[in-house]
Amino acid sequence: MVEAAISIRHLYKIFGARDRELVDAVRGGMGKAELLERHHHVLGLKDISIDMPKGGIQVVMGLSGSGKSTLIRHINRLIEPSGGEVVISGENVLAMSPGKLRDFRRHKISMVFQRFALLPHKTIYDNVVYGLAIQGVSREKQRASAQRWIERVGLKGYENRYPAQLSGGMQQRVGLARALATDAEILLMDEAFSALDPLIRSDMQSVLLDLQEELQKTIVFITHDLDEALRLGDRIAILRDGEIVQQGTGQEIVLTPADAYIQSFVREVNRGRVIEVDTIMRPVTPETAGMASAGPSIASGSVIEEAARAMARDDVGTANVVGPDGRIVGGLTLQGVLAAMVTPAEDRHPPR
Ligand SMILES: Nc1ncnc2c1ncn2[C@@H]1O[C@H](COP(=O)(O)OP(=O)(O)O)[C@@H](O)[C@H]1O
Ligand SMILES: [Mg+2]
Known part of the structure; x- marks a missing residue:
């Protein structure tokens, strides 16, 4: 087994005020429907354990509402779990003090969003430099790093444009450059390419794989698309209704789908x-x-x-x-x- 950069252990998330009390009921087998009906709480995640490989791409796949965003937001603790642990490079994220957590979010983790989340009134350059300014690095270093990543994602010459002047694919390149510029070890990408047209999306997958060959970041990539999962994922975990139905390499999932649900995805795949x-x-x-x-x-x-x-x-x-x-x-x-x-x-x- 390769070294895990992110270890998620028996993670539970129940949305609602009495979430911690209700974990035991869910552990005892209460499902999403019953939890909602009897207690008016929403089951987000149930007993999730994943070891995400250091320097690899971990894909989390599932239909809309299966818990993907809930899961990824636990990694930088934007969501507090109802039970379980998130350990990153040996450190328990849930035990971090507020100061430590702030540092961790600024330096160790970057996020890339589906809707790009660019600042519309700032130039491409200023958008890319944004995370660095927060980190408090020198102006000189900010400039060098931002320029390097703008060029690396193929946007040289666009530094002074505004996001609205760029196509969707180019905007997502800005999002990627901004995330990479902070030099964070971990990249969280929540459906980052899902809003793009198929050809541009495939382009962005190539850009990411290319960069990854060089950078070997630990990437958590969320998608609802199996082809994308298979192309990008070193490991894939498939969620349904907040539970993991299968995890493994793409090949393992295609060759031995765990149940009829996964089989129904896998049937359309180009096995070659x-x-x-x-x-x-x-x-x-x-x-x-x-x-x-x-x-x-x-x-x-x-x-x-x-x-x-x-x-x-x-x-x-x-x-x-x-x-x-x-x-x-x-x-x-x-x-x-x-x-x-x-x-x-x-x-x-x-x-x-
Ligand atoms: N803040 C919240 N309060 C209540 N229910 C929520 C909240 N956030 C997410 N959920 C529910 O948790 C489940 C998983 O949601 P989400 O993680 O957003 O799914 P995905 O990203 O896979 O589409 C859904 O049933 C959703 O309605
Ligand atoms: Mg989501």
């Missing part, structure tokens, strides 16, 4: 872009070591669509999977690749 060659290859044994098949070399960790494309290009039915050191670690057949790309027939019509 999710399943890795390592999952379906025939591993090398001592007997077959050193024996290459005819066909292209595919890097371990590639998705099977890439393998299919390489085999089609070379017009062969086999390929070799190679490790980072160039050694062959397994073999693929085109037939095996194609079989894995097609959704198993029994998944297409799940029992009702």
